[in-house]
Amino acid sequence: MSLLVCENIVKEFGGEENRIAVLKGVSLSLEKGEAATILGSSGAGKSTLLNIIGALDPPSSGKVYLDGEDLYALNDRKISALRNRKLGFVFQLYHLMAELTALENVLLPARIMGHEDAKARARAKELLCAVGLKDREKHFPAQLSGGEQQRAAIARSLINSPELLLADEPTGNLDRKNSENITELLVKLQKEMGFAMLFVTHNRELSSLGRTLVLQDGTLSEAGGKDNLTTPKI
Template sequence: MNKTIILHADKLIKTYPSKTKQLKVLDSVSLDIMGKNISVIIGASGAGKSTLLHLLGGLDRPDTGKVLFDNENIFDHNDDKLARFRNKNVGFVFQFHHLLPEFTALENVAIPQMISGISYNSAIKRAKELIYSVGLSNRENHKPAELSGGEQQRVAVARALANDPAIIFADEPTGNLDSVNSEIINQIIVDLRDKLGKTFIIVTHNSDLVKLADDVFEMKDGKCKKRTS
């Protein structure tokens, strides 16, 4: 399969203020993310994995450095344009699903589409397909509290796909799940790569997911190194 670089990070520096001195979490991180790959980011707690993920997805801005997507540095965009970049091109899955509790699974997947201007009927139609693709058609009218943790996370994956983004970011998506449910999520991720050519960038401690990843990036001391096998 033809694979090209979809996201290029160039010399990202990110510091957080702290009481004693500035905390340099990312110390000039550069990397290439290949399209249609599963890339995982590993490293100890506090190594800066979430910080890096948030920068790559345009959820936060670095002190200096670039993230290039479609030949543009996303940090050259103002906040509105950066939000449009996220809405169109990327989806996010977090450790805790952040589903809206008062809405059904189906509505949780439909709402991001309606925010992008898609009609209610079209959004629900696509939401039904996405809910089906994560194997939850028989649960589509359940609210999050009526779903198991694994099912909630599958809804979160379906929601991340709602606007058909090229790249899906996930921050410890199975961190809160048992091994059976983790395995189901991992299989969905692999299927989405293989069948739809989705690109995944995933922070994880799940050794099975690390094994099936195409690329593994390890963070330590503010640096990020690609593992060569």
């Protein structure tokens, strides 16, 4: 069974006067432990799709199945529980809590789950080490560079051992060198830890991560697939 299946996702915004269809029938499946890049220009609907997959915003129509479970058929409490247990998120803006240290930020999702015990602390330290922030545990976000803040955010996204990591333009705020380093780090962690990952970017140079899918004109297709023989204009 696939970890993630999206069936004919449609997402419209606006009312009768100004309705726009951002996603016009997106289908996708991702296996356990598989990585894919979703490439699309600004405004293509990448964040909209990731928010739907991430159980943050329901589609106008279509289905999302996570581990065979029809996501939006669940009640809100079950959706939140599933989000906390199975999904990890990394965003362009790191969204670290300014008043918490790097270690406390990484521990936050475990605390929300009620698991802030010695085991979680040890795991948080291990993750900070894995992302190259071993000596930065006690630093606050303002004391870290952009690349370091994103590393802390990546460690935080992995503390509850997600099955699927959703990374929405995680390098969008970083210079070229840091972008490459963060991308390489995500690839390394994904291989080592075996979670599945959807990596969203508008930067074609970063699209070497797993399968490449192109989001264009509200539909998603495999890059180089028969639907997409021409190079997308991005």
